Structures are given as structure tokens and as C-alpha cells.
Amino acid sequence: MRRALNILVGLILFLLPSFIPFEGLSAAGAITLGMFLCAGWFWISEPIPIYATSLLVIGGQLLFLSKSAPLVISRSFPYAAAEATAAEKFTATLAHPILILFLGGFMLAEAASKYSVERSLTRVILAPFGNAPGRVLLGLMLATAVLSAFMSNTATTAMMIAVITPIIATLAPGDRFRTALALSIPVAANLGGMATPIGTPPNALALGALASVGQKISFSTWMILATPVVIIALALGWWVLMKFFPPSSSVLQLNLDGKFNRSRPAILLYIVGGLTVLLWLTEALHGMPSTTTAFIPIALLPALGVIGKKEIRNLSWEVLWLVAGGISLGNSLNDTGLAAWMIKLVNWGALGPFAVLAGFTGVSILFANFLSHTVTAALLVPIAISLGTSGALGSVESMVFIAIAIAIASSFGMSLPISTPPNAIAISTGLVTTPQMARIGVIMAFAGLLLTTAAAYFFWPLLK
Amino acid sequence: MNPPLTLLCVDDEAVVLDAVVRDLAPFEEAFRIETALSAAEAADIVSGLPGRGLTLALALCDHLMPGLSGTDFLIALDADPATRPARKILLTAQAGQNDTIRAINQGGLDYFIAKPWKPEALRHVICDQLTSYVIACDLDPLPYLAILDTVRLAEYLQHRNPGDS
Numbered sequence: 055m056r057r058a059l060n061i062l063v064g065l066i067l068f069l070l071p072s073f074i075p076f077e078g079l080s081a082a083g084a085i086t087l088g089m090f091l092c093a094g095w096f097w098i099s100e101p102i103p104i105y106a107t108s109l110l111v112i113g114g115q116l117l118f119l120s121k122s123a124p125l126v127i128s129r130s131f132p133y134a135a136a137e138a139t140a141a142e143k144f145t146a147t148l149a150h151p152i153l154i155l156f157l158g159g160f161m162l163a164e165a166a167s168k169y170s171v172e173r174s175l176t177r178v179i180l181a182p183f184g185n186a187p188g189r190v191l192l193g194l195m196l197a198t199a200v201l202s203a204f205m206s207n208t209a210t211t212a213m214m215i216a217v218i219t220p221i222i223a224t225l226a227p228g229d230r231f232r233t234a235l236a237l238s239i240p241v242a243a244n245l246g247g248m249a250t251p252i253g254t255p256p257n258a259l260a261l262g263a264l265a266s267v268g269q270k271i272s273f274s275t276w277m278i279l280a281t282p283v284v285i286i287a288l289a290l291g292w293w294v295l296m297k298f299f300p301p302s303s304s305v306l307q308l309n310l311d312g313k314f315n316r317s318r319p320a321i322l323l324y325i326v327g328g329l330t331v332l333l334w335l336t337e338a339l340h341g342m343p344s345t346t347t348a349f350i351p352i353a354l355l356p357a358l359g360v361i362g363k364k365e366i367r368n369l370s371w372e373v374l375w376l377v378a379g380g381i382s383l384g385n386s387l388n389d390t391g392l393a394a395w396m397i398k399l400v401n402w403g404a405l406g407p408f409a410v411l412a413g414f415t416g417v418s419i420l421f422a423n424f425l426s427h428t429v430t431a432a433l434l435v436p437i438a439i440s441l442g443t444s445g446a447l448g449s450v451e452s453m454v455f456i457a458i459a460i461a462i463a464s465s466f467g468m469s470l471p472i473s474t475p476p477n478a479i480a481i482s483t484g485l486v487t488t489p490q491m492a493r494i495g496v497i498m499a500f501a502g503l504l505l506t507t508a509a510a511y512f513f514w515p516l517l518k
Numbered sequence: 519m520n521p522p523l524t525l526l527c528v529d530d531e532a533v534v535l536d537a538v539v540r541d542l543a544p545f546e547e548a549f550r551i552e553t554a555l556s557a558a559e560a561a562d563i564v565s566g567l568p569g570r571g572l573t574l575a576l577a578l579c580d581h582l583m584p585g586l587s588g589t590d591f592l593i594a595l596d597a598d599p600a601t602r603p604a605r606k607i608l609l610t611a612q613a614g615q616n617d618t619i620r621a622i623n624q625g626g627l628d629y630f631i632a633k634p635w636k637p638e639a640l641r642h643v644i645c646d647q648l649t650s651y652v653i654a655c656d657l658d659p660l661p662y663l664a665i666l667d668t669v670r671l672a673e674y675l676q677h678r679n680p681g682d683s
Contacts, residue, residue: 104683167677208680215663216672247682254682370681426683475680479672484664 060101068092068114076395083392085118086383090392093383097429104426105372108379115144115386139389147382151345152251152262153374155273158348159252160369162327163205165351165361169320170312171327172201172213177310185308187231187301192292194218195238199246199288203253204331206370207243211476214239215483222485224307234299236485237494240476241291241468248465249284250334251276251344255377256431260461262381263435266388267443269454273334273344278517280462283509287466290501294494319360326354373428380432384439393440402446410447412507414438414456415463419499422467427474430464451515459510466502469495523575523651524550524567525644528560528591529609530583534633538578538609541637542644548665549575549648557586561594564601574604575651576644581610581617589617592625603655605647607631609640 071079071087079087089111096107117123120141147153166172176197183193194214202210218239222232247254251261251273261271314320333340333347355361387393402410414434421430435457442453467473469492471481477495480486525545529535535553542551550572554560560579567574577595579588588608595601606626611633613621621627628650629643649667652659652674659671 164679167679206680207682209676212672212676212680216669216676219668219672368677368679370679373681373683376683428683475683478660479663479675482660482663483668 057101060095060099063099064092064095064101067095078398079395080391082119083390083395086386086390086392087396089114089118090383090387093379094433097432098425103372104429105376105379108376111379111383112144112147115139115382116141119386119390120144139386143385144382147262147378147385148375150262150265150378150381151343152258152265152381153378154352155261155345155348156252156255156258156374156377157369158330158351159204160206160374161351161355161361161365162323162330163209164365164369165323165355166205166327167209167213168361168365169315169317169323171315171320171323172205172210173217173312174314175201176214176217177312180308181310185306187303187306188296190221190306190308191231191234191238191295191301194235195242195288195292198239198242199249199284202243202246203249203284206373207247207254208475208479210246211239211243211479214243215479219483221306221308225303229302230299231301231303232299232485233490234295234301236480236483237299237491238291238295240474240480240491241295241494241498242288243476244465244468244474245284245287245291248280248462249277250280254465255373255428256461256464258377259380259384259428259431259435260457262377263384263439264454264457266381266385267439267453269450270343271454271458272337273347274337275517276458277335279458279509279514282513283462283505286505287498287501291494291498294497298490298493319358322358323355323360326351326358326360376428377432380428380435383432384436387436388440388443393436394444396437397440397444397446402441407448407452408507408511410441411452411456411459411510412503415459415506415510416503418460418463419466419502422464423469423473423495423499424467427464427467430467431461434460455510455514458514459506463502463506466499466506469499522550522572523548523648524552524572525648526552526554526560526563526574526577527579528554528557528577528583528588529580530555531580534580538640541635541640544641545644545648545665548662556583557588557591560591561586564595568600574601576605576607576647577601578607578609578644581608581613581621587617589613589621589625592621592627596624596626602626603651605629605651607643607647609633609635 068088071084076084093107093111096102097104120139122141179197180193183189198210198214218235222235225232251257264271330347330350333342334344337344418430418434438456438460441447447453468477471477471488527535527538539551539553552563554563564574579592581588592606595604605628607629608621608627609631628647631643645666649670652662659675663671
């Protein structure tokens with residue numbers, strides 16, 4: 055019932071703009087406005103899965119905005135075919151360079167999980183931290199963050215929950231440190247996702263939207279911008295967890311047995327994965343774009359037999375399509391002039407660059423606590439990009455920084471079980487209650503607002 | 519949404535049945551527990567589950583009972599596609615070798631527990647079997663993460679490759 059109502063509201067939102075004569079908005083712009091409102095509503099109220107909404111967006115664009123759309127071809131549409139976009143422009147978002155970059159990351163992560171590389175890496179990272187509870191917690195958070203920078207935050211969380219469950223079992227049932235351990239994983243996984251372009255889908259949305267307006271950000275540049283924020287936030291998260299849920303024992307039983315898989319395909323994976331990450335990190339030296347580098351694992355892992363059909367089918371294709379729809383919608387916002395029209399409704403100049411930056415960052419964190427992080431970025435990044443292209447932000451640089459700040463800020467949305475899948479997993483363990491999660495999450499949200507805004511305003515301009 | 523999963527305990531002795539249900543009480547947080555005093559009553563309950571929106575996840579069954587034996591009941595469950603995925607356990611003192619072999623070969627028996635049982639050991643077996651059920655049926659593991667085998671379910675979740683959203 056509620057689902058049907060949400061779908062109905064979405065359809066009305068889709069049709070409405072085409073029947074209101076907006077001053078200065080083209081017919082294509084009005085259709086895009088309808089799509090933006092409808093997709094936004096569907097993404098927020100979720101009558102259908104969020105990736106399904108993304109695919110509807112691309113389908114709608116092909117049907118209503120492309121040169122090959124039936125209505126455009128039959129000339130019965132209120133705008134000329136000349137205004138329409140080539141169909142390929144919409145379908146091409148499914149293979150957007152940023153998504154190819156993600157696909158490379160997905161393949162590496164899938165292969166890593168097949169040969170338990172991520173577990174071996176966890177042991178390597180944890181080993182030097184000893185077995186004092188505070189240090190173990192720090193080691194776990196660091197391992198989680200590093201892994202989630204390259205793997206999905208959700209898969210990383212699931213894996214780390216499996217790692218910490220035996221440790222938690224050694225603690226007394228009433229020990230508050232159990233909560234610290236269980237909560238540290240989603241916190242670190244959410245934070246780690248910010249660190250690289252492939253860490254989490256909102257990053258792809260920012261990078262994809264920036265690429266559409268000719269702003270290419272390298273893998274290493276992103277890391278240089280984001281990593282300091284991640285490190286400070288991780289340290290803060292660790293400190294807060296230790297404060298709220300202090301350990302009652304002085305030693306934590308840790309079993310770090312097991313060694314690296316030495317089979318032939320596993321060794322090939324180490325070589326391909328190591329080479330890929332190395333090339334990603336050193337783009338400034340050799341100039342090969344990260345997208346091109348991403349095709350090394352895509353091309354080599356199946357060719358070398360490291361992964362097969364089963365693993366390829368197991369990739370999170372729906373995540374790629376979720377991002378594709380978001381990027382494609384953002385493109386239409388710009389191309390149809392809708393964005394420029396929307397921008398004129400607000401006097402942005404009066405706000406000043408700092409207020410705009412802090413505003414977008416704050417709204418991103420707020421939305422991300424209640425919505426999917428990717429949806430948050432999909433709704434906000436196009437507006438920021440349009441502001442930039444309209445000149446309202448002053449410099450191109452500030453547009454780039456705001457887009458990246460929105461993506462990073464969205465990863466700070468972690469105060470509720472529904473905020474992110476990693477949070478849902480942590481709550482499901484029964485070791486964390488929603489109020490406990492909310493307390494830490496709200497602190498992280500305010501820290502995120504402060505850190506991201508400060509980094510984007512003071513620190514990032516120094517690096518350019 | 520997972521359908522509410524049901525455990526069915528069958529034993530002709532009410533005292534034994536009560537003891538089993540008491541030992542399995544911790545599972546009631548995430549599962550529904552039904553009891554039957556005979557195989558015929560159990561079959562009735564099973565045939566009524568779909569109408570109540572319930573799914574049989576596990577049958578824990580005595581062997582020697584008046585009327586249909588536990589082994590024959592499990593064989594009937596395994597023959598029906600709707601209940602084939604359910605984990606099947608014999609909890610008995612009186613099953614001979616032939617019956618046990620039949621239960622394994624024709625009834626898809628998953629585990630054999632000899633009476634008398636230790637509560638902790640019983641819970642461990644049930645936990646393990648239910649975990650296998652959740653994984654084999656590709657259910658969302660999150661509702662069971664706290665109550666079943668957390669490590670196995672978390673690893674399964676990881677290999678399902680959950681993407682971020």
C-alpha cells in the first residue's frame with residue numbers, strides 16, 4: 055500500500071514539470087526535472103531497489119531525451135530532435151571510465167576473497183600491534199580501513215566481524231569492550247572507503263561528474279586529499295570508542311595463525327594486484343590514467359585463470375549500475391540547462407564560498423545518515439557541479455573541492471543502523487545497540503563536518 | 519524478507535518434548551518452535567505451515583513412536599520439494615542400524631543425536647544445522663547473525679559480495 059503510494063507520488067513528480075510552464079526552462083529541461091524529482095523520490099522512499107531506480111533513469115533518458123526516442127522520432131514531442139542527445143551518450147555511462155576503475159577494484163577484491171588474501175593482510179597489519187586491548191582495537195581499525203579503501207565497505211565489515219567474533223568470545227559477556235570491538239569495524243570501514251577513488255561508490259559519483267565537465271582527478275591526488283581526513287577521523291574514532299567502552303582486561307587473546315596462500319593463481323594475483331596498486335599510486339610519475347591501469351586486473355585475472363565465470367558473475371554489478379544512473383542523471387541536468395536554471399533560483403553569490411562548502415558538506419552528512427551514501431552523492435554532486443560550471447563558485451578549483459567534499463562527507467553518515475550496510479551488520483551481531491551506535495555516529499558526523507570543511511577550505515588549496 | 523523459520527520437535531513422550539523445547543529456548547528469539555507428539559500430528563503441522571506464512575527449517579525427531587516412525591516421517595519430508603531443504607535430525611535411543619541407514623540414504627538425515635543428550639551439545643548441533651540451512655537457502659544472514667554461528671554467517675555474507683550502497 056505504502057509502496058504503491060510512493061510509486062504513484064514518483065510518477066506524479068515525473069509528469070508534473072512537463073505540465074507547468076516554467077520561465078526559461080526548455081521542454082527537455084522540464085522532462086529532466088521530472089526525472090530528477092521522481093528518481094530522487096524513489097531513491098529516498100525506496101519503493102524499488104535504489105539500483106533499479108538508476109536503471110529506470112537511464113531507460114527514461116533513452117525513451118524521452120535521446121535522438122532515438124520514439125516520441126522524438128515521431129516528432130510529436132514538444133521539443134525538436136536537434137535538442138535531443140545521442141542515445142549512446144546515455145548507454146555509455148554503464149561503461150563510464152570511473153566504473154571501469156571500479157570494475158578493476160571489484161575484480162581484485164573478488165580474487166582477494168577467493169584466495170583469502172584479505173585475511174592474510176589483516177594478520178600482517180595486526181601482528182605489530184601486540185595484544186593490549188587498546189592496541190588491538192587500533193590495529194583492527196587500521197586493517198579495516200586499509201581493506202575497505204580497496205574493497206567494498208560492506209564485504210570488509212562482514213569479513214572483519216568474522217575475525218573479531220573469536221576475540222569477543224574470550225571476553226566476559228558484560229565486558230563493555232565487546233561493544234568497542236564490534237562498533238570499531240563499521241566506523242573504520244566507513245572511514246576507509248573515503249581514502250581511495252574505488253573505496254566506495256559516492257567517490258565514483260564525484261569523480262564521474264567531475265570527469266563529465268573535464269576535471270580529471272588522479273588516483274593518487276584523491277588519496278592525498280582524502281587520507282589525512284581518514285587518519286584524523288580514525289584516530290578520533292578510536293579515542294572515542296576507548297573512552298565510551300574501555301577494556302576491563304589488560305590482554306586480549308589473539309589468534310593470528312595461518313599463512314599466505316602459495317598456490318599458482320594466488321601468486322599471480324599478488325603480482326597483478328601489487329602492480330595495479332603500485333601503478334595507481336604512482337600515476338604522477340608515469341601518467342597512465344587509473345582507468346587504464348584498472349584494466350590490467352580486468353584483462354589479466356580472467357586470462358591467467360585467477361578468477362573465472364563464477365567470480366565474474368559474483369561481482370556487484372548493481373552497484374556499478376547504481377552509480378551509472380546517478381552520473382547519467384547528473385549529465386542530463388547539465389546538458390538540458392536544467393541545472394543552470396535551478397541555480398538561478400538561489401542567490402549563491404550572497405552566501406560566499408565558505409558557506410556554500412560547509413552547507414554542501416553538512417547536508418551531505420545529514421542525508422547520508424538516512425539515505426544511501428551513493429544516493430546522497432547522486433543528489434548533491436550534480437548541483438555542486440552546476441554551480442561550478444555556472445561560475446557561481448568563483449573558481450573551477452572550488453567546484454572540484456566541493457564535489458570531493460560531498461563524497462567524503464557522505465561516508466561520515468554512520469549514526470544509524472540504516473545509514474550504511476556495515477552499520478546494519480554491526481547491529482545484527484547483537485553486541486551494539488542503536489543508541490550506542492548513534493552516540494558514536496553523531497560525534498563522527500560533527501567531526502566529519504569540521505574535518506571535511508576545514509580540509510577542503512584550508513588544506514586542499516595548498517596542494518593544488 | 520525471510521519467512522519466519524520454524525523448528526519442529528517430535529517425540530511421543532511429553533516429558534522429553536518439554537525438555538527439548540526448554541533446551542532450545544534460546545532459539546525462540548529468531549525462530550518459531552512447534553511441537554508434535556506423533557508423526558501424524560507433525561505431518562499435519564507441516565502441511566499447515568505454508569498457509570500460516572511459515573517455513574520448516576529443521577525437524578528434530580524421535581525414531582520409535584506409535585504409528586509412523588520418525589525415520590519414515592523424515593523420509594516423507596525429504597520426498598516433498600517444499601520441505602526437502604529443511605535440516606533433519608534424529609534424536610533417539612532406539613533406532614537400529616537399518617533404520618539409521620534408511621534415514622541417511624532416503625531421508626536426507628543431517629545429524630544423529632543419541633539420547634540422553636547434553637543441552638549444550640544439542641544447542642550446538644541445532645545452531646550448526648540452522649546455520650547450514652540459512653546458507654544453503656541463500657537467506658539474508660543478518661537476522662540470524664547474533665543467534666547462529668556468527669563466523670560462518672559473516673564469512674558467507676562476505677562471499678555473497680555485498681556492495682556498498
